[in-house]
Amino acid sequence: MAGRIPLVLLACGSFNPITHQHMRLFELARDHMHQTGLYRVVGGIVSPVGDNYGKQGLVVSKHRLAMARLALQSSDWVSVDDWESQQADWTETVVTMRYHYDCIAAQYHNSKDPPTASDVPQLKLLCGADFMDTFKIPGLWRDDHVEEVVGRFGLVCVSRGSLQPDRAIHESDLLSRHSQRIFLVREWVHNEISATEVRRALRRGQSVKYLLPDSVIDYIREHNLYTQDSEMKNKDVKLRPLTMQTIQD
């Protein structure tokens, strides 16, 4: 794959818990980016969100990190990173991206061979189609952040179900302007297994085998995660980005 741009894919999210679906995102994205003939995917990062995000049902990051690590033990290119979850407050996606990009660039510049600017790996945000729709939720994203995430870095967005990410792009001037930096990956297998569904099944004592790795299922049972109570966590709490943005206005 000579002459291709090296690329790292970063997925931010709750991973509450991590499922086969999440891991599929990386596989699909890698295949797609290789298929373009332009990129060589050199790494993948799972970055679970911090507890201060305030999302309902979010179990403590210690567990979400442990589960993600178990799930990715057998992966030779995707790893878990805890920087985001270790920050004191919730961290905007763009801040996480800047951090990881700086790490990648520093790693690159510290390597033996003299680097050329074009060889520093690019970093793109990997997400599902539902993520694209969040850009239009009032108060959730700062415009300059979206500009940087999409314009400076770029998005690799995997479609799911009937969601149409191209529509979300079409309906946003900002996204349309950067459409060439948004890579849309079609997931032809109609598979709507989500972490929400997994939590629901667990609450009801139903099997989640084959939806996530056995090691993660064992961990969940050992620690009795995902119960009626755990789903009620943060029930009346406002999502941190929404409280944060209003303060800054």
Added chain:
Amino acid sequence: MSLQEKTRVVLLACGSFNPITNMHLRMFELARDHLEDTGRYRVVKGIISPVGDSYKKKGLIEVRHRLEMARLATLNSDWITVDDWESQQPEWVETAKVVRHHADLISSENNSDDVDTVVCGKRRKLEQNTIICQSSSNINTKEDSPHLNLLCGADVLESFGVKDLWKPEDIEEIVGRYGVACITRCGSDPEKFINQSDVLYKHRKNIHMVREWVTNEISATHVRRALRRGQSVRYLLPDPVVRYIQEHSLYSVESEQKNANAILAPFQRYTSSN
């Protein structure tokens, strides 16, 4: 007051398993949860029975591979097993015969467990420490045989309507004498299909519709397509199966052409007898 005995159930899935996927395995889990949730059943075993090569379906690779992949996929299951009786028969075997074979096997295994059951029955009573009628008629000398149910997707149930694919008496036997646990897709209308078929309607009590609320359409066809195109199928099938496929270079453009000009075994058998 007598304790309500749950009916023991064995789930049998017939199919190509070409290759086995997480979706196939999910079917077993969903069906078990559904049946046990009614409070009337206890699912004791799951059987995967891959079809023989003589079925002649397009793209069907050798059964030794399909069996091995299914075995690898069920290593981590404590209740689902793989059976090769069907695939070892010289000619294609109708599903009803496979069902009958396994039901008979279960029945004879059960009959030879007489003594053990009595011992277990007594021990259970002591452990429960309840005061119930001590008469010996309450101790079953032989538990009822586990019931065998065919486990399948809604597409199989709907295939009952395809001309020359099933013998009418076979359908009658499968749903009438045994039973079916059918996984239905969100959005489909399973009751409608049962309603439209007299034989299914007649035996509707034996047809357990397991609602799959969350779509999970990992089809083996899709998996084979992805493999032909060098795309990743990781997390769609268990890792050991993915590795096996890679090691043996299964599923290529060539393998998909296998049986391209052959006639599917049931069509061959039923139309020639007309």
